[in-house]
Amino acid sequence: MGRSLWVIIVSAGVILGIVAGIRQGFGLFLLPMSTDYGLSREAFAFAMGLQNLIWGFGAPVAGAIADRYGPRLVAAAGIVFYVAGVVVMAADWGGAQMLSSGVLLGIGMSGAGFSVVLSAVGRAAPPEHRAKALALASFGGSIGQFMALPYTHILISEIGWVTALLILGATSMLAVPLAMGLGRRVMPAPTAPGTVRLGLAASLAEAARDRSFLLLTTGFFVCGFQLAFIMVHLPPYLGDKGMAPWLGAAALTLVGVCNIAGTLACGWLGQRFEKRLVLTWLYLVRTVLLTGFMLVPVSETSVLIFAAGMGFTWLPTIPLTNGLVAQIFGPTYLSTLFGVVFLSHQLGGFVGPWVGGLVYDWTGSYDSVWWASAALGLVAALLHWPIDERGVRRAGPAPQRA
Template sequence: MSSAAPDRPTVAGLPPAVWLVIVAGCLVGLLNFGVRSGFGLFLEPMSDARDWGREVFSVAIAVQNLMWGLGQPFAGAIADRYGTARVLIAGGILYAAGTALMAVSSTPLAITVTGGFIVGLGLAGSSFAIALSAMARNVPEDRRSWVLGLGTATGSLGQFLMVPLGQGFIAEYGWQTALGLLALFALVIALLAPALRGKPGGAKSGVGAAAVAEMEQTLGAALKEAAAHKGYVLLFLGFFVCGFHVAFIQVHLPAYLVDKGLSPALGAWALGLVGLFNVIGAYTSGILSGKFSKKMVLSGIYLARAVIIALFLLVPISPASVLLFSAAMGLLWLSTVPATSGLVAQIFGPRYMATLFGIVFLGHQLGAFLGVWLGGALYDATGSYDVVWWAGVALGLAAAALHWPIDERRVVREPAEPLPGEAQA
């Protein structure tokens, strides 16, 4: 072993194999987020072409978010048990297939199956949660918040790059060809998967009793432990609010701006700007989460969201106000992810992080389902998005309060009893 302070490594000191995992994980997040971030651009042209109300497309994307959430814990458990690469390959193929098939979905049932069920399961298998868990387990604990922030920030860069690109594809080639081109980007995830192969685990020699207890813990015991932890339940509820905000804005903001007399291109640039500023916000959140209380970081993020959404609704809408709102929301967009995933790893350890964060992420996707579906349903019923916007303000305030009671301390586990006849130390 080197004598150069192995317990406090620098970023530059990470070995090339670890950097390969980090780069591949960042690219997976970029493509996973980037492709799906542009689905809101297809709401208006697809609805017009198929003579649908907005609720039809909204239901499909709501189902997509729900299937993503329901599939995520299972995808995480499979990755924890059998390795990351297999899950990412299957997820990338499903993601690409569902996106391509959306282009030929001519009925409400078809778009719900392709854009909802198939893409949703593909997103679960190719998601940032799977990539982040692989990245987190390959770096030392004192670099974990940094790498989670880096991975989330790169995913946000995908939104900045892919949403304007998707709008360009629609303008140049039409929405059907645009979906086919985006499907090719999703397929690249499967090609990146081998770089992230591996699964949690390791030798027990030379590690402390707490680490041995974590290695010996079964998945069932980990799930029981998490379910009994009040902070884990509060993280689930808080992430519900994050999903509500993100999915509603991502899907309905472009159409909302068109309703207000602004151009469709502004909607694409608004979502792209969200992605650009989230690169800053997510990376900064990773840094702050490594230095300060993660639950306080989360409370501050949700409180700021509530204030920014309220201001956006209260001031006269204009291109300038839209871009300012997008930049401000971008700083807070996925900045919840490093702190939330970091808390899961901090409290329970990285052994079952993909599974445990996957369950918390289910809360996020339940909120996303509600936000997307309510947006479409209430718009068709009332001709306005106002109720959903103000619900987002109220939920932001509630989430800010929910994170305060979380106990951030690492759970204490007793090492398993030695088996009969096992040699004693």
């Protein structure tokens, strides 16, 4: 891999490490904010879900702009919105700040999140190195989660959650200049003789007719549901079980540590085996872990084992899914097409935390949502198994598999 590609990989990795890492720790604010402002868990969870929803709907739009004009300014603008969302969360607006923060964070992550930043890597990397390059960039997000969670926990413990949010906003501003390292728009290579190059609208229509694209999109909903529910509700769930506050932060930190190994390992596996098979096994492993977590009595040991296992499967789904979209449809409109797939992920990211908070407020328990998350993991595994990884061949108006 050349030096210019390494610059893009490192820039993307650090950006994801900052914005995705800090975002992973928002669940640590649920209990103190609920206590100080008298918010219900459903209200906090709805705001976090709204963030995911807006991120999802904004991802294809931001992706289309990045495909047309390049990812630099899109990512930089996204980071600025993200910072505003973190700072607004600290305001005392009687709960309205949570909805405002969710909107700003969602817009920010649309531009500075995986669909734009990872796609900049996937577009720049040659096919033989794409899986490895995407894994290395995602590795930055794992490092960020590992570092940001204890950082956030210490800030909340030592100086209070309001000042902690302001410092996290200032920290996020460090990502703005890194957006310039994402590279300019890479022009597509000339098409082979006898094939046609599709425009954006035609590419979207082509994907909408593609069975594998629909399976991949539907399955990604489950990933968003599981991750967002765990990220927001694991700390308060452990508190309800009588566990010490440090355990929630430690569990999410361990998720980040093990995600480092999982991302690198799955990047290696994605180079050597079909990505659909790697994804199938990742969702099956999640199903086993979630089922076991519900069957075994909650203890420090069981929580840390669960966190380690989930960490191994946490982010690898994203570069593998991005790589599949690039492999099937090519890199020309990768940001847009992955943005559409990612919308499904974020719909799950809205439903997961919101339903978790809603069910808790109704029943006083998260158990049914944990079981639903395990069942959805099995559904996702079954959806990924029949995906056809072969790229489309465009020999005319109706693309066919090669």
